[in-house]
Amino acid sequence: MWRDRISGQSTPSSVNRAPSLPRRTSSQQPQGPYGSRPRTSSRASSTSLLVTPNESTTTLGGVSRDSNGLGLGQTSRQRPRPSNVTDPTEVLRGIIGDQPSVFDDSPASNAPIVKPPKLVEAIDFCDLSLEAFAAEGDPSQLSRDTKRIEVNARTVEQFEQEQGRFQDLHTAITGCEDVSKSVEQYLNDFQAELGAVSAEIETLQSRSTQLNAMLENRRNVERLLGPALEEISISPRTMRTIVEGPIDESWVRALNEIDARTSSIEAKASSSDGFKAIEDVRPLLADVKNKATERIRDYLVSQIRAMRSPNINSQIIQQQRLVKFKDLYTYLSKAHSTLAGEIAQAYVNTMRWYYTSNFTRYLQALEKIKVYPSDRNEVLGGDPSSHRSGNILPGGRAGSAAHDPFSLGRRIDIIRNSNQQALSSYLAEQDSSYHGIEVPFRNFNVALVDNVSAEYSFLTEFFSPFTFHEISRKVVEIFQPVFAMGQTLTKKLIENTTDSLGILICVRLNQHSAFELQRRKIPVAESYINGINMYLWPRFQVIMDLHGESLKRAGTNTGRSAVSALSLVGGDDLKHSSAPHFLTQRFGQLLHGILVLSSDAGDDEPVANSLARLRAEFDTLLTKLSRNGTDAKRRERFLFNNYSLIMTIISDTKGKLANEQRQHFDEMLKNCSKRS
Numbered sequence: 197m198w199r200d201r202i203s204g205q206s207t208p209s210s211v212n213r214a215p216s217l218p219r220r221t222s223s224q225q226p227q228g229p230y231g232s233r234p235r236t237s238s239r240a241s242s243t244s245l246l247v248t249p250n251e252s253t254t255t256l257g258g259v260s261r262d263s264n265g266l267g268l269g270q271t272s273r274q275r276p277r278p279s280n281v282t283d284p285t286e287v288l289r290g291i292i293g294d295q296p297s298v299f300d301d302s303p304a305s306n307a308p309i310v311k312p313p314k315l316v317e318a319i320d321f322c323d324l325s326l327e328a329f330a331a332e333g334d335p336s337q338l339s340r341d342t343k344r345i346e347v348n349a350r351t352v353e354q355f356e357q358e359q360g361r362f363q364d365l366h367t368a369i370t371g372c373e374d375v376s377k378s379v380e381q382y383l384n385d386f387q388a389e390l391g392a393v394s395a396e397i398e399t400l401q402s403r404s405t406q407l408n409a410m411l412e413n414r415r416n417v418e419r420l421l422g423p424a425l426e427e428i429s430i431s432p433r434t435m436r437t438i439v440e441g442p443i444d445e446s447w448v449r450a451l452n453e454i455d456a457r458t459s460s461i462e463a464k465a466s467s468s469d470g471f472k473a474i475e476d477v478r479p480l481l482a483d484v485k486n487k488a489t490e491r492i493r494d495y496l497v498s499q500i501r502a503m504r505s506p507n508i509n510s511q512i513i514q515q516q517r518l519v520k521f522k523d524l525y526t527y528l529s530k531a532h533s534t535l536a537g538e539i540a541q542a543y544v545n546t547m548r549w550y551y552t553s554n555f556t557r558y559l560q561a562l563e564k565i566k567v568y569p570s571d572r573n574e575v576l577g578g579d580p581s582s583h584r585s586g587n588i589l590p591g592g593r594a595g596s597a598a599h600d601p602f603s604l605g606r607r608i609d610i611i612r613n614s615n616q617q618a619l620s621s622y623l624a625e626q627d628s629s630y631h632g633i634e635v636p637f638r639n640f641n642v643a644l645v646d647n648v649s650a651e652y653s654f655l656t657e658f659f660s661p662f663t664f665h666e667i668s669r670k671v672v673e674i675f676q677p678v679f680a681m682g683q684t685l686t687k688k689l690i691e692n693t694t695d696s697l698g699i700l701i702c703v704r705l706n707q708h709s710a711f712e713l714q715r716r717k718i719p720v721a722e723s724y725i726n727g728i729n730m731y732l733w734p735r736f737q738v739i740m741d742l743h744g745e746s747l748k749r750a751g752t753n754t755g756r757s758a759v760s761a762l763s764l765v766g767g768d769d770l771k772h773s774s775a776p777h778f779l780t781q782r783f784g785q786l787l788h789g790i791l792v793l794s795s796d797a798g799d800d801e802p803v804a805n806s807l808a809r810l811r812a813e814f815d816t817l818l819t820k821l822s823r824n825g826t827d828a829k830r831r832e833r834f835l836f837n838n839y840s841l842i843m844t845i846i847s848d849t850k851g852k853l854a855n856e857q858r859q860h861f862d863e864m865l866k867n868c869s870k871r872s
Contacts, residue, residue: 427460428477430484438488443495448523454484455527489531492524496539500546510550514654522658529661540659544670551647552677558643559681561621562636566629570693574601575739576782576814577746599630601695602782604789610634611704611793616712618643633689634701640685641728645709645721648675652718671720679724686731696739697789700803703732704793733802740806743786747813750779751820774833776841777821783814784845787857795851804853811860836868 355362430453437450458481465474499517503510529536619627619639651674655667662670672679690699710725787807794803818838822831843861846854 425473427464428457428474430454430457430477430481435484438484438491443491443521443524448521451488451527452523454481454488455530457481458485485531489528489535492528493535493539495521495524496528497542500539500543503546503550510547511650511654514650514658518658519654522660525658526660536661540662540670544673547651547674548677551651551675555644555678555681558621558624559640559685561624562619562640562685564625565627565631565636567633567636567689568599568601568630568695570695574694575746576602576743576779576786576810577748577750577817599632600785601697602786602789604697604785604792607632607634607697607701608792610638611701611708616642616646618646632701633693633695633698634705637686637689637702638705640682641705641709644675644678644682644724645712645718647678648721649713649716649718651675652720668720672723675720675724679721679727682724683727683731686728690731690735693735694739694742696736696743696786697793699732699736699739700790700793703729703736706732737802737806740810744810744813747779747810747817751813751817774830774837776838777818779814779817780838780841783810784842787811787842788845788849791846791849791851791854791857794853795849797851797853799852804856807853807857811857815864832868836865839864839868 434450434453437447438454441447441450461474461477461481465478496518499513502508502513525536525539528539619635624639648671652667652671655662655670656664659667659670686702690702693699706725706728710722713719713721713725790803790807794801797803818835822834839861843858843865846857846861849858
């Protein structure tokens with residue numbers, strides 16, 4: 197390169213210096229301080245020149261070559277050098293060092309230029325720099341070169357010593373380079389995968405947008421079709437429960453759901469708003485309806501059959517297995533009214549048998565209760581001697597001592613007792629004491645009222661599709677044999693008795709039963725209550741008439757035997773005594789009992805009329821008895837004492853009828869006082 201620059205800015209002096217440069221041939225090897233230096237090719241020397249630090253980067257233009265590759269020196273010399281360009285000689289001198297100048301202005305310098313035998317490219321620099329090559333003949337330069345060589349040798353020696361470390365560094369660098377390549381590959385793969393993921397995300401975003409649009413459309417459709425489909429659709433769980441599930445609360449809920457769906461579908465099918473889906477659902481609903489009807493029929497028949505089991509309590513089945521699932525019969529009455537009617541009739545027949553058999557056994561137990569025997573002499577005018585001798589109860593006790601038919605005593609407790617429970621069959625059979633006719637009467641009717649109330653309540657609740665009139669007829673049909681039993685028992689208890697107080701107690705018990713049925717709003721036993729009253733009241737009037745007739749017979753009897761029979765003190769006549777007659781004691785106790793039992797009596801009762809007739813007969817008898825006395829004053833005292841005794845006995849009675857009776861006897865006392 198430097199030859200080109202010289203040729204581009206050449207001067208005559210520079211051309212003449214070219215031959216003075218030492219030339220080494222292949223036969224001559226330069227000898228350095230350390231021996232011979234290896235030679236390289238001329239191309240290598242040229243390359244070393246290119247990489248020297250002093251290489252110029254300036255390219256000289258305007259140099260042309262002929263066909264032989266020679267520079268056109270004539271053209272260069274004719275051209276003036278620019279003023280701003282340094283003299284090439286000075287440049288070369290600065291490169292090769294300060295040498296004795298051979299470039300002077302001597303005449304020899306103007307000699308013509310002789311073409312060197314070989315171009316500059318053929319010079320062998322022996323791997324030396326231009327400065328080293330130029331200074332090879334200078335001792336100082338050789339010394340510097342020697343030092344530089346020594347330094348280089350030491351540098352090479354240090355390099356050889358640290359070669360291992362450099363090798364490790366090279367290996368680490370190589371490993372890092374491999375890691376970098378693997379990281380680069382990983383990053384490239386990651387970038388590719390990231391691109392794929394990004395593409396998938398974009399795909400998912402577009403798919404999500406489509407799904408959101410489809411979902412919104414579906415919601416809009418569901419908002420419109422949902423209510424309509426809900427009205428006609430039935431869940432598979434409900435269908436499975438109806439067909440296979442046990443009959444319990446869940447089954448009843450499923451049945452109610454089926455019923456509601458059926459009603460809705462039938463309403464839509466009959467209207468103009470119906471749609472085709474209804475026609476597809478109706479056959480399925482018909483099958484489910486038939487299956488539900490079949491299962492309800494089987495369940496109700498099994499429960500009715502269970503009531504025919506011995507020693508079964510029907511109320512347990514009614515409350516726990518029938519009333520609890522009362523919707524079953526309601527659905528059956530709508531789905532199959534004929535079958536519902538047959539089920540109801542089967543229940544009526546079963547319960548008719550159930551109550552008939554149970555009340556028959558209960559009546560047999562009540563018949564074992566010992567009732568005071570009836571005696572025709574248990575009237576006011578009866579013979580006390582015959583009464584005492586004839587009415588002897590088993591066990592050796594006298595009937596008059598054990599039971600006074602004219603005294604109420606504690607018999608009123610059976611009415612005032614707040615216990616509404618009937619006597620059990622076991623206790624009735626085990627009771628060995630004697631009772632009045634009101635005890636079996638009361639227990640039978642209490643049991644009857646309780647069972648009628650329970651049955652009527654059950655029928656009203658379970659057979660709700662029936663009207664109240666139909667339910668009442670069914671209850672009467674069920675209890676008709678039991679009502680007949682009650683009437684037979686009442687008739688048996690009262691047909692031969694003269695116990696007027698017992699009859700009146702039965703009347704009051706019957707009235708309490710009527711009040712209790714009214715309180716419970718049970719109208720079905722009204723006919724039975726009225727029928728019992730038709731037995732009791734006439735018999736009570738008959739017994740009151742028997743009392744009056746007995747007093748009349750006692751008053752018409754004359755002679756010594758009649759008077760002695762009616763004498764309280766047992767004397768022959770009343771001449772020596774004005775004490776109250778024993779009939780007054782009987783009449784007062786009977787009157788007291790009737791007034792106590794009639795404290796709340798109404799004006800429509802026959803008690804007042806019967807009592808008025810009996811009282812008139814008693815007044816007549818007392819008047820006849822008072823005439824047996826010889827002294828008028830004694831007769832008045834006798835009447836006064838008898839009426840005073842009656843007033844004392846009935847003094848604690850209350851009610852309208854008691855006030856009337858006290859007023860009457862008070863007037864009789866006043867009349868006796870005036871006459872005396």
